[in-house]
Amino acid sequence: MQWARPIGNRSGRGVIISPELGHVALIIALCLALLQSSIPLLGSYLGVQRWMRLAHSLAIGHLVFVGIAFGCLVTAFMLDDFSLRYVVDNSNRSLPTHFKFSAVWSAHEGSLLLWALVLAAWGAAVAIFSRSLPLVFSARALSVLAMIAVGFGLFMLLTSNPFERTLPFPPENGSDLNPLLQDIGLIIHPPMLYMGYVGLSVPFAFAIAALLGGQFDSAWARWCRPWINVAWVFLTLGITLGSWWAYYELGWGGWWFWDPVENASFMPWLVATALMHSVAATEKRGVFRSWTLLLAIFAFSLSLLGTFLVRSGVLTSVHAFASDPERGLFILIFLSLVIGASLLLFALRGPAMNSKSAYTGAAREVMILTNNFILVAAMAMILIGTLYPLVADALQLGKISVGPPYFNFFFVPLSLVLMACLGIAASSRWRHTAVDVVAIRARIPVVLSFLLGALLPIPLGIWFSAAEYSIIAALTLAAVFWVVIMSLQDVRLKAQSVPLTRLPAGYWGMLCAHCGLALCALGVGLSSAYDSQRDMRMELGDVVEVAGYTFEFSGLNETQESNYRATRGVIAVSQGGRSIATLTPEKRHYQSGGQVMTEAAIDAGLTRDLFVALGEPLGGNSWAIRVQVKPFVRCIWLGGLMMGIGGLIAVADKRYRRRKKIPSMKRNRLVEPALEVFK
Amino acid sequence: MSPRLALFVPLIVFVVVAPFLWLALDRDPNELPSARIGEPFPAFSLPSLKHPEKLLNTADMRGQVALVNVWATWCYACRIEHAMLNELALKGVKIIGLNYKDNRQEATRWLNQLGDPYAFSIFDAQGSLGLDLGVYGAPETYLLDAEGIVQYRRVGVLDQRSWQREFAERYQLLVSSDVD
Numbered sequence: 096m097q098w099a100r101p102i103g104n105r106s107g108r109g110v111i112i113s114p115e116l117g118h119v120a121l122i123i124a125l126c127l128a129l130l131q132s133s134i135p136l137l138g139s140y141l142g143v144q145r146w147m148r149l150a151h152s153l154a155i156g157h158l159v160f161v162g163i164a165f166g167c168l169v170t171a172f173m174l175d176d177f178s179l180r181y182v183v184d185n186s187n188r189s190l191p192t193h194f195k196f197s198a199v200w201s202a203h204e205g206s207l208l209l210w211a212l213v214l215a216a217w218g219a220a221v222a223i224f225s226r227s228l229p230l231v232f233s234a235r236a237l238s239v240l241a242m243i244a245v246g247f248g249l250f251m252l253l254t255s256n257p258f259e260r261t262l263p264f265p266p267e268n269g270s271d272l273n274p275l276l277q278d279i280g281l282i283i284h285p286p287m288l289y290m291g292y293v294g295l296s297v298p299f300a301f302a303i304a305a306l307l308g309g310q311f312d313s314a315w316a317r318w319c320r321p322w323i324n325v326a327w328v329f330l331t332l333g334i335t336l337g338s339w340w341a342y343y344e345l346g347w348g349g350w351w352f353w354d355p356v357e358n359a360s361f362m363p364w365l366v367a368t369a370l371m372h373s374v375a376a377t378e379k380r381g382v383f384r385s386w387t388l389l390l391a392i393f394a395f396s397l398s399l400l401g402t403f404l405v406r407s408g409v410l411t412s413v414h415a416f417a418s419d420p421e422r423g424l425f426i427l428i429f430l431s432l433v434i435g436a437s438l439l440l441f442a443l444r445g446p447a448m449n450s451k452s453a454y455t456g457a458a459r460e461v462m463i464l465t466n467n468f469i470l471v472a473a474m475a476m477i478l479i480g481t482l483y484p485l486v487a488d489a490l491q492l493g494k495i496s497v498g499p500p501y502f503n504f505f506f507v508p509l510s511l512v513l514m515a516c517l518g519i520a521a522s523s524r525w526r527h528t529a530v531d532v533v534a535i536r537a538r539i540p541v542v543l544s545f546l547l548g549a550l551l552p553i554p555l556g557i558w559f560s561a562a563e564y565s566i567i568a569a570l571t572l573a574a575v576f577w578v579v580i581m582s583l584q585d586v587r588l589k590a591q592s593v594p595l596t597r598l599p600a601g602y603w604g605m606l607c608a609h610c611g612l613a614l615c616a617l618g619v620g621l622s623s624a625y626d627s628q629r630d631m632r633m634e635l636g637d638v639v640e641v642a643g644y645t646f647e648f649s650g651l652n653e654t655q656e657s658n659y660r661a662t663r664g665v666i667a668v669s670q671g672g673r674s675i676a677t678l679t680p681e682k683r684h685y686q687s688g689g690q691v692m693t694e695a696a697i698d699a700g701l702t703r704d705l706f707v708a709l710g711e712p713l714g715g716n717s718w719a720i721r722v723q724v725k726p727f728v729r730c731i732w733l734g735g736l737m738m739g740i741g742g743l744i745a746v747a748d749k750r751y752r753r754r755k756k757i758p759s760m761k762r763n764r765l766v767e768p769a770l771e772v773f774k
Numbered sequence: 775m776s777p778r779l780a781l782f783v784p785l786i787v788f789v790v791v792a793p794f795l796w797l798a799l800d801r802d803p804n805e806l807p808s809a810r811i812g813e814p815f816p817a818f819s820l821p822s823l824k825h826p827e828k829l830l831n832t833a834d835m836r837g838q839v840a841l842v843n844v845w846a847t848w849c850y851a852c853r854i855e856h857a858m859l860n861e862l863a864l865k866g867v868k869i870i871g872l873n874y875k876d877n878r879q880e881a882t883r884w885l886n887q888l889g890d891p892y893a894f895s896i897f898d899a900q901g902s903l904g905l906d907l908g909v910y911g912a913p914e915t916y917l918l919d920a921e922g923i924v925q926y927r928r929v930g931v932l933d934q935r936s937w938q939r940e941f942a943e944r945y946q947l948l949v950s951s952d953v954d
């Protein structure tokens with residue numbers, strides 16, 4: 096049977112049965128997940144090897160069926176199957192093909208399906224790459240992952256089925272994809288972000304498996320590390336892409352808004368970053384064990400909380416395109432079960448905290464502790480800022496909204512302190528680093544970075560015609576140079592004892608990520624210090640000068656694309672008589688929703704972006720036009736990219752690929768001693 | 775505290791915090807449980823955004839069915855809804871702006887650039903009127919009848935869809951009863 100064959104052909108409209116296949120595939124996937132969440136776990140307690148081994152094949156089967164469901168939904172979009180409610184709401188015949196594809200995950204139901212697909216993919220990856228781990232451990236971890244999959248599978252089938260039909264009278268055409276989302280950024284941003292969000296489920300599952308088995312040694316930490324790194328890389332790239340998308344697509348030149356949904360992705364990132372560092376200490380020195388477990392639980396809980404905030408409509412945000420309190424209740428119950436159960440398990444089985452310190456001075460352990468403290472404090476302050484309106488409302492303290500000033504007030508100083516510590520951290524040693532040695536080593540970099548920080552704003556100010564000396568720029572530059580100089584100095588010192596090629600990939604990854612952070616901070620600091628912006632009324636032929644660049648409004652024309660009509664302004668940019676770029680910002684009118692979108696035009700450069708957006712027509716040939724010169728804004732995303740690359744380099748470290756044969760003694764130790772009799 | 779007991783701290787914190795999220799669900803801001811519905815617009819005396827010397831008060835809110843739109847330049851979603859407001863104003867809907875916790879200069883610039891759909895904007899720099907009104911965050915839109923009684927409230931972006939679903943009918947009804 097042809098699975099996508101139209102059945103019934105009344106009035107030329109076909110009905111395609113692949114959605115039913117997708118629906119069935121989802122149900123089968125749920126059943127497989129149910130099996131995977133119970134049998135291997137039982138097997139691990141009863142000591143039945145065969146039951147435990149089942150986890151691996153079930154995980155791959157689960158991926159196959161979720162994959163089929165996803166493929167069916169993609170097919171429905173590609174074939175304009177308007178008998179599906181979800182397709183009607185988010186697509187349109189005139190939508191270009193690549194946007195039909197990305198429309199699959201543009202709203203609630205499809206995003207969930209993508210979530211489920213990504214979770215299944217991570218599960219299958221664990222099944223494939225965990226062959227060298229003790230069977231009891233990997234079986235338990237896969238069971239935990241399957242429990243999460245059961246939760247999401249039920250959620251999808253009960254409250255948000257993407258395969259819901261509009262039969263018997265499907266509409267002729269759909270209501271179109273939100274124009275804001277018709278963009279290349281949307282094709283890659285959500286999948287990246289979900290890979291990161293959901294990727295945190297793997298360290299979570301490992302943490303739960305460790306709690307169940309009582310094993311928290313450095314071997315456990317070593318198994319976790321590559322997974323944490325990969326998830327973190329995806330999260331980093333996802334957030335970076337999101338910020339870049341907001342910058343050029345939302346049309347007014349901001350790149351971060353402290354929007355609840357952005358916060359929802361930023362909080363897991365902060366905790367994942369903390370986790371990535373503390374798990375290193377757990378592996379190398381066996382310290383912070385309970386803290387690492389707790390971070391693994393929190394990182395995943397926060398990504399679930401993010402899903403809750405985005406999907407329940409509890410907080411309003413531009414991202415919350417579809418929200419529904421009933422769904423919110425489901426996620427909340429699920430969230431409480433996951434967090435409550437894992438924290439209970441942690442309380443009962445967690446390793447007792449070791450109060451005697453095995454490290455002194457500016458040892459790496461101390462630096463990691465500081466790092467964790469700052470990152471978690473930043474996370475807590477964002478969490479409070481995001482949830483405070485809810486809490487205040489519930490306690491009848493009056494309704495309060497928290498804006499960017501609050502977040503910046505806390506976040507800017509915290510970041511500066513973080514960077515100050517980061518400079519020392521890279522060159523610290525485990526166990527003991529004498530403070531006075533650090534002080535001597537840091538002397539020249541401190542002087543150099545403060546000098547550069549204090550002096551460089553002067554030429555920069557002239558370059559971007561700033562009115563006054565910028566303290567923000569000076570502080571940023573000092574912090575950035577401090578990190579970079581300290582990193583370089585450390586490489587130089589290390590090179591004296593070991594050839595550089597012998598240094599492990601993990602070390603280079605760390606340096607790359609740290610310098611990425613510095614680059615990102617450079618972009619943030621300089622673009623906010625030297626940003627110049629003019630909003631003005633311009634008539635055809637008008638010329639304006641901003642930060643040394645001349646902008647001429649030289650033309651205006653109308654164009655018609657497949658699903659929108661656009662008014663396009665032509666703005667010629669020159670500097671000192673030399674032509675630099677011709678920018679064509681647009682005002683788009685989307686036919687099917689009647690929505691108007693501002694499409695900014697950007698001339699990108701490493702040291703500055705020229706940004707022009709069309710405002711409103713002001714009658715005749717005059718328009719409100721916004722012109723911005725944003726120095727070094729690219730560095731923000733380049734820095735993010737560099738951090739991601741750093742994470743990847745660290746994953747490539749050889750020692751994660753070394754597969755040790757696990758002695759059978761060790762395997763047995765993981766089985767509950769009392770249950771050994773069952774074997 | 776013994777180290778063993780310390781492990782319970784995260785669980786306890788979670789148990790304390792979780793009910794708030796649950797309560798928040800009940801108070802879903804998009805669905806509105808505003809205490810203000812059916813009550814008059816709170817009394818206030820605040821300057822106009824464009825004419826700082828002119829003081830506005832509750833009397834200015836009466837006389838015609840109107841929308842009150844809470845907006846601010848720091849509000850990310852307000853910009854998205856602005857085109858919709860312009861369109862509504864063109865159709866003859868009276869919209870009163872409540873410029874919430876904002877900077878006068880930036881707010882004026884915003885209106886010059888994006889167009890001014892507002893009959894007038896109340897400049898509420900301290901957010902005092904917002905507090906009385908129970909503003910949750912910007913953007914928010916209230917529907918007022920000709921007597922200045924709050925009839926409906928929406929939290930979040932006002933777009934084509936939400937206008938059709940939530941406002942259009944109520945607005946027409948109020949306008950026609952006003953004419954009678």
